[in-house]
Amino acid sequence: MMNKTPQGFILVSVTVVLGVLLLLAFYFLDFVTTDSKISISQNFSTQTYYSTEAGIQEAIWKIKNDPGWNNSFQTDPGWRATITREDIFDNGVSYDVTVANTGLGEAEITTTGLNDSGESQAQRVVKTKIFQALNPEPLDDILLFADHNIGFSGASLEFTNGGIFANNNIEATFFSEVNIGLDAYAVNNITTSWNSSINASDYHAANFPPPADQVEMPQIDFDSADPASFLSRADNVYTANQFSNLMVGQPNLTLSGITYVTGNIVIPRGQVLNVSGVLVADGNISIGTEFWPFWKSGPFLSVSAAGSNPSGILTKKNLNFGSYADHIGVSGLIYAYNTVTIDALNIDLVINGGIICRNFSLLNLWDDLNFTYDKPKIDATLGNPLASPIINIEHWEEEY
Secondary structure, X not given: OOOOOOHHHHXXXXXXXXXXHHHHHHHHHHHHHHHHHHHHHHHHHHHHHHHHHHHHHHHHHHHHHOHHHHHHHHHOOOOEEEEEEEOOOOOOEEEEEEEEEEEOOEEEEEEEEEEEOOOOEEEEEEEEEEEEOOEOXXXXXXXEEEOOOEEEEOOEEEEXXXXXXXXXXXXXXXXOEEEEOOOEEEOOOEEEOOOOEEEOOOEEEOOEOOOOOOOOOEOOOOOOOOOOOHHHHOOEEEEHHHHHHHHHHOOEEEEEEEEEEEOOXXXXXXXXXXXXXEEEEOOOEEEOOOOOOOOOOOOEEEEEOOOOOOOEEEEOOOEEEOOOOOEEEEEEEEEEEEEEEEEOOOOEEEEEEEEEEEXXXXXXXXXXXXXXXXXXXXXXXXXXXOOOXXXXXXXXXXXX
């Protein structure tokens, strides 16, 4: 007797197979469609990003190259300007830029980029702060210059042969004793608290009238195309990783001339670094800020001048001297576009030259320190460049 496959079973089997194939087809179609949507969305977002960044760069370009914008940026603390661009890549892609001065040579740039295709919309907001040093000349007899504030905490500090200057406030607190060989200048106030004292030949501040006139922060040309910039004159240029590896390979390292690092510098424990010239960084410079590895000795840094050549430590961002350092000796100029922070707790710290920064903060818990003014060393390093670069000091953005 022959076995016969029921006709109904074949129909059901074919239906199931076709159903599975149909489901797979729908799945792959949905996968391809989703992937296409993601790709379109990424392209959409990328266009928005680049349009917004283009707005920032156009504003910076106009500040550098448009005489009207440049003059207003440098001379009018309340100056504002706007830029609007539409259909810059394609229909619906636009940006609006607002530039608002926060001081002389200081501004906040806000750019809103919009990409509107009718069916989809993306928006990105970017804010950046820029700063341009306006006065290329050194300040005579000023050992410590801060474009904003100077702060001392637990300090026992002697400024020999020079004065101090702040475009905002000078404050000493927590049993500080600060002795200044010449005058103390502040555009706003000079204050003390917690049984502290600031002793100077004379005082010039809002609470010791007449107050000091505002003085623009002296400039340094780090990396412009000008042959006089430090990058153009550098004897050696390293990335942050290259310089870190150089120190790892040479725990006792000597540098000569101008050494330029395109990034951050962290001088680790166990490192001995002798600089006969200038150490320059695009990023932050830190020494003595790391506890680990604790079994190694604290880092040792010595910066000296070779004849009348430039010498010092220069950074476009922050300079940090930490309490884990063994010795820091700088014969030359210390310069930071942003903040110099010194936590000098039981370290050997010697500065012979000058300090220029936007903010200065020192904590040393009454270990006696002496900073000595040396104008030739400041002049040799600061020089007299023709124009100051505009520095981007803060960048913030969001997308929605």
